[in-house]
Amino acid sequence: MTVNNINKRNGSTTKLDRFQKLQAKVTNDPWDTESWTNLLTEAQQKGNPTVIRETYEQFLKQFPTSHRHWISYINYELKQKAYERVESLFKRCLHTVPNVELWKNYLNYVKKTHSGNAISEEKKAEARHVIGEAYDYVLQHIGTDKNSGSIWQDYLYFIRNSEVNSTFEEQKKMILLRKTYHKVLIIPLANIEQIWKEYDSFENNINKLAAKNFISDRSPSYMLARQSFCELKNMLDNIEKVQKNYLAQPPSWSEKDYKMLDVWKEYIKWEKNNPLKLKEDLMLKRVTYAYKQALLTLRYFPEIWYDYAIYMSESGKTEDSIFILKTASEVLPTSLLINFALAEAHEAKLKTPAESSPSFVHPKLIYDNLIKNLTNEIGKIDAKYNTKKTRLLALVSTMNSPNSNDAMDNDNDEQERQNERIKEKEKEIKEIEKEHNEKVRELKQRLGLAWIVFMRFTRRSEGLKAARIVFSKARKSKYCVHQVFVASALMEYQMTKQSVIAGRIFELGMKVFASPNGVTDDDKSEEAQKFIAEYLDWLISLNDDNNSRALFERALSILPNNNANEIWDKFTKYENDFGDLAGLLRVEKRILSSYPNSKLFLYFKNIYK
Structure with missing residues (x-):
């Protein structure tokens, strides 16, 4: 049964509305911490155990390392006397949340359930053994924490007051007590001086002569721990202040x-x-x-x-x-x-x-999962922003409808206010489109790099033929970027020392990223220019003059002037490095023709570097 269905049956109308609104908020923005906190408060006010539990589960799925909320959830179950649930919660959170307060709660729970009048005389020894193991278990995991001093002190008290029935048991107790003191006295704790005094007294009560040796051996480590505590406390207090x-x-x-x-x-x-x-x-x-x-x-x-x-x-x-x-x-x-x-x-x-x-x-599975996750992430972002955009477009359409305008025909002030509202919504749509494009562009670059690294791994482990299969999959992705084509082409050239296959890959990339009808907006023309620049660098490195010049001309016929600067820069440098004066002057004339308001020296500033 969902939380919403439970609310429909149990909650009041006002609280139901608030609860649902908060749920909608955290669904829309899962990292809205304020709404999550308010949602938990609202669930607790309802008093329905199923609603409260389900809300805690949702919260802790989103924030699984929040010790405060694990403790709160456990305390709720303790109040309900749902001890099986309490133990299940401890199993789920202890090893993933090394927090002293949380582990103290666990220790207190073990002590409470294994002590008191409910424990028979026959089972007291067994209960003490369980509690002793619990202390040991807790201190193994969080005993190095500067805030664990009270647990260490309680454990020492627990050992000192354990009952013994023979000299042998007394010796075992003293050995365990000494061993525990030795463990704790190297840890920077707030109460380390008090524990040291207790240790001093402990050793002197056993044997004053031997005590001098024991205390002398432990003193340097204790002094170092005591001195380090202040420095450690300042660092951790600063951390707590920053992340409160x-x-x-x-x-x-x-x-x-x-x-x-x-x-x-x-x-x-x-x-x-x-x-x-x-x-x-x-x-x-x-x-x-x-x-x-x-x-x-x-x-x-x-x-x-x-x-x-x-x-x-x-x-x-x-x-x-x-x-x-x-x-x-x-x-x-x-x-x-x-x-x-x-x-x-x-x-x-x-x-x-x-x-x-x-x-x-197998690394192949890791790369496959990474690529799948990145692809899904892009899809989620597309869906999220398309929903926002569709809603705003529908709202603008409604505001522009004849029925909406009829009511304002005789009210010029209201018409102006309506026009302003429409402009605000249209501005919001543009901002959404910009934000969407930036996020998708960044994820596409990451996806492209994942394909490239996968391709290189495959070449290392299985050979060039297998790497070609990976490239074939990558280029079929609707989110593929030009760097994947460049990486594949250069890999082919470096591994085979022949330019034929590499050239075909570059030409395939031209069809995908720089076809005459494909460069339809700034983003596409920018990517086309970057791809062509890589292609040109490769052709020039081959000393392929004819194809280099042909590609310069193709590029300048495809790219709009506002996204052709890098190509013009390469062209002028190429003519200066490898052409003649007549060719350089022709390029100068074409630049002036394409950019009549530009300063020519900007295109030649890098030539003589």
Whole structure:
């Protein structure tokens, strides 16, 4: 049952309208965080458990790293005494959201369900064992966090107060307590001085003579951790200040986005420098935790995922690195950086024993998925902007209709206001078209690069013939860009050392991008000029004078003057470098004829460089 259907049956008219409006807002803009927050509030006010749960699920699908909302959802289920749901939620979020408050909630839940009068005497030992394992589990995952000090202190108290029935058990308890103190006293925590005092007292109560050696051994690490805490706190407080209440979303590359990226990179660099002088495995654990913390906020920043994967690879954790890239590719399915890195990591396994491992994914599948995702993304943008444009065009048509104008025939002021409104809508349509074209152009370039890299991989792994098949698929795409043709042509020439096939590909590209009837707008003429410039560079590199001159003439007959400047520049340089004076003067005359108001020196300024 959908949320809307539930509302129709249960909600009041006013609240139903508000809830539906908020749902429409988040559907239209899934990254509208304010509307999402209001939607959750509205769902909670309805009081319908199904509506509340479904809204939380929708929210956390969109913002899966928001610890605040996982905690809120879990607390709601606790109030409902839906303990199976609570445990299911913990399973879903703990490993992906390394946040101290969330893990504290988990620990408190385990302690609450395994203590109190409900536990029989026979099962108390078993319950304490479960709680002890929970402490160990929690501290393994978030114990390096500067805010985990209270959990460490609670765990130490838990160990100290555990019951023992023999000298052997007492010795085991003391060993575990000492081992736990040694673990915690190398971590920069707010309460580390208090824990140190407790440790000092602990050792002295056992054996004052031995205590001096133990304390002397641990003192340098403790002092370093204590000194580092202030520096660490300042960095993390600054991060929290920059990203306060921020929900992870794709960057718009605003000033705030750059600032968040910078402060997190600064902190990660600090951890990599190992200021605590830890052993390699412990340092690796801290750096890994820093990356995981950063990704709670910078989930959609490819640079952080990539840096994390490279760090793990350089640390000898190749499979971990590949797993990070795989996870990143699921979060960022259209990222070139992530998918190229993942494909290259698996390409390195080709024709090795690792190719037969269960985790191996053929790079071809990665490239196929990337191309499919980019193509679908362009389709989504087309559909979104076409819907907006259609709605506005219908509105303008209605405003221009005779029935609309009849009512204003005798009211000139109202007619003027109507005309202004029409102009505003027409301006909005142009802005939508411009925004749409910019987004599609950028995605087409990324798609083109994906095809090119796929083609090059195929040539490396399967040979030139297989690469031709990839090119054949690419050129049939309605979103194909001229760079794909250029890359294929140059690949053919470099691999075969013959110009025939490369020339055919360039000529095929002329039909696609620079046919006389195909250059119909500025975008197409701009791409035609860029493609022809690449074609000319190749012909000139071959010293093919006849075909170079022929292409100059074809280009200038096809391209409009406002998008032919690069061709004229190449033509003048070509005549100056390889022609004669008469030819150079003819080009000068033609430029003046084509651009009567231009300054000729602008076309010759690069000739003598």
